[in-house]
Amino acid sequence: MAELFAFLLSGVTVGFIYALVGLGFTVIYNSSGIINFSQGEFVMAGGMSAVFLMYAGVPLGFAFILAIISVSVIGIILYKLLSISKDSSHISLIILTLGFAIFLRGLAQVIFDKQLHTMPSFVGDGSFEIFGAILSYQSLLVIVVSLIIVISLYLFFKRTKTGQAMVAASVNVDAARLMGINIKKILVLNFAISAVIASIGGILLTPITSTNYEVGIMLGLKGFSAAIIGGLGNPWGAVAGGLLLGILESLVAGYISSEYKDAVAFVVLLAILFFMPGGIFGNLKAQRV
Amino acid sequence: MDKPLLEIEDLSFSYKQIIALESVSLTINQGEIVSLIGANGAGKTTLLRTISGLNVHKKGKIIFNKEDISQTESDYRVRAKIAQVPEGRGLFPILSVEQNLRLGAYTRNDNEIEKDLEFIYNKFPILQEKKDEYAGTLSGGQQQMVAVGRALMIRPKLLLLDEPSMGLAPIIVEEIFSVIKELRDLGTTIFVVEQNAFLALKSSDRAYVLENGKVVISGKSADLLDDERVKEAYLGA
Structure with missing residues (x-):
């Protein structure tokens, strides 16, 4: 029992990170119809720049803020690149995001290095015991911060004027423009928000799993799987998909073998695409229109 | 002397190779x-x-209120008080009726938004009843009311309506057009596009006839109702 609980807890911790990456995919997809394959690299950039700012002697809290700001600037640069692209078909823009991801990975190797880096836990090395399983303070922090992000995003989209404008623009661009909503500003904001979520995920994860210039590949693919599993475009689906993936991975790693861990995401992804192509919750947009 | 609000001069527009508007001028x-x-x-x-x-x-x-707005973005034109109820209504189906209406006031920062919302609920009581329901679940007529109400939340000087009668029962169409007349009496200028030519001519002061992207006939609506060419082509007489 304690063992099962331990697996569940570590699954939930990692699952929330996947959920954040998946949310990043969702935010950009809903506003622009594009899958941003640089999403994982945003996560990497968040963790790596926080680590190197820390090495440079920047106080931790300040390093986080700087890292988040720089990644959101990267997000805005990606948007600018997409918006000046001569060929604006979705497929070519998606390929552009893939290219940007490779560029960011290369840039990280040059600016930082190829080593594995970690950070001390932000909240001390203590832990709780729940039903015999250990939950470190850092894991708890991941869970709490992720929940705060999910809830504040929800309130932002539901209750604020700008959030509503973003929802409107994602449903019907022309009608949103007729309300006086400036679509370019909304898109910039979406890319920035998506980058902020990703970079926070990257920072939170670093003390738990360490980071290097290429962690973004796997994290991006898993976050993408989370978004698809929950139904692309559905933010709650991305969160649920992320948690499901995290828990399944952890159980497989614990009870079968950690070598199969990474395969879980893709097996589940394939199963979903075969049997429930709309994701476990379906796509809200497609259902309600 | 009439005061022009919107003047269109020699306007042409094409989708890639296809000419959609050719030297359109109207006031x-x-x-x-x-x-x-x-x-x-x-x-x-x-x-x-x-x-x-x-x-x-x-x-x-395109000159609006004596200002050439040809080069401006759509959000600027909304701030200049041009509102449009687009073809097919353009509602946000996954938002509630009230959220849709409030988005109409997106560009406004004054403190009369609540008052205007009240005005719209008075005009269309059914919308108040359904204010928390998803706009996508409403009937066609109710959706058209939301679309008109939402455009009014802009407090437009000029209201553009694209086929307000489309897909609606005749009794609802009449209601919509009586609201349009009321709005005009409250000071809003209205430019309405209609396929139902008889209804359009009966409810308007003046009219333009567009054929293959060109204005071919224009004049007082009452005169156009008697115009042989209009009768033959659009009134089925």
């Missing part, structure tokens, strides 16, 4: 209801989209 005076009639594909919707800035035209001028 809408303050306080008028002007209708635009024409067959499917004549360019009516294109003209409204171009006035709202959803299409970017290369040739010709």
Whole structure:
């Protein structure tokens, strides 16, 4: 029992990170119809720049803020690149995001290095015991911060004027423009928000799993799987998909073998695409229109 | 002397190689209801989209309130108080009725938004009843009321309506058009696109007829009702 609980807890911790990456995919997809394959690299950039700012002697809290700001600037640069692209078909823009991801990975190797880096836990090395399983303070922090992000995003989209404008623009661009909503500003904001979520995920994860210039590949693919599993475009689906993936991975790693861990995401992804192509919750947009 | 609110001069627009509007010129005076009639594909919707800035035209001028707005973005034109109820209504189906209405006031920062919301609920009581329901679940007529109400939340000087009668029962169409007349009496200038030419001519002061992207006939609506060419082509007489 304690063992099962331990697996569940570590699954939930990692699952929330996947959920954040998946949310990043969702935010950009809903506003622009594009899958941003640089999403994982945003996560990497968040963790790596926080680590190197820390090495440079920047106080931790300040390093986080700087890292988040720089990644959101990267997000805005990606948007600018997409918006000046001569060929604006979705497929070519998606390929552009893939290219940007490779560029960011290369840039990280040059600016930082190829080593594995970690950070001390932000909240001390203590832990709780729940039903015999250990939950470190850092894991708890991941869970709490992720929940705060999910809830504040929800309130932002539901209750604020700008959030509503973003929802409107994602449903019907022309009608949103007729309300006086400036679509370019909304898109910039979406890319920035998506980058902020990703970079926070990257920072939170670093003390738990360490980071290097290429962690973004796997994290991006898993976050993408989370978004698809929950139904692309559905933010709650991305969160649920992320948690499901995290828990399944952890159980497989614990009870079968950690070598199969990474395969879980893709097996589940394939199963979903075969049997429930709309994701476990379906796509809200497609259902309600 | 009539005061022009919207003047369109020699406006042309094409989708890639296809010419949709060719040297269109027209004037809408303050306080008028002007209708635009024409067959499917004549360019009516294109003209409204171009006035709202959803299409970017290369040739010709759009002058609103004595200001040339040809080069401005759509959000600027909304701030200048041009509102449009687009073809197919353009509601946000996954948002509630009230959220849709409030988005109409997106560009406003004054403190009369609540008052205007009240005004719309008074005008269309059914919307108040359904204010928390998803706009996508409403009937066609109710959706049209939301679309009109949402455009009114802009407090427009000029209201553009694209086929307000489309897909609606005759009794609802009458209701919508009586609201349009009331709005004009409250000071809003109205430019309405209609396929139902008889209804459009009966409810407007002046009218333009668009054929293949060109204005071919224009004049007082009452005169157009008796015009042989209009009768033959659009009134089925």
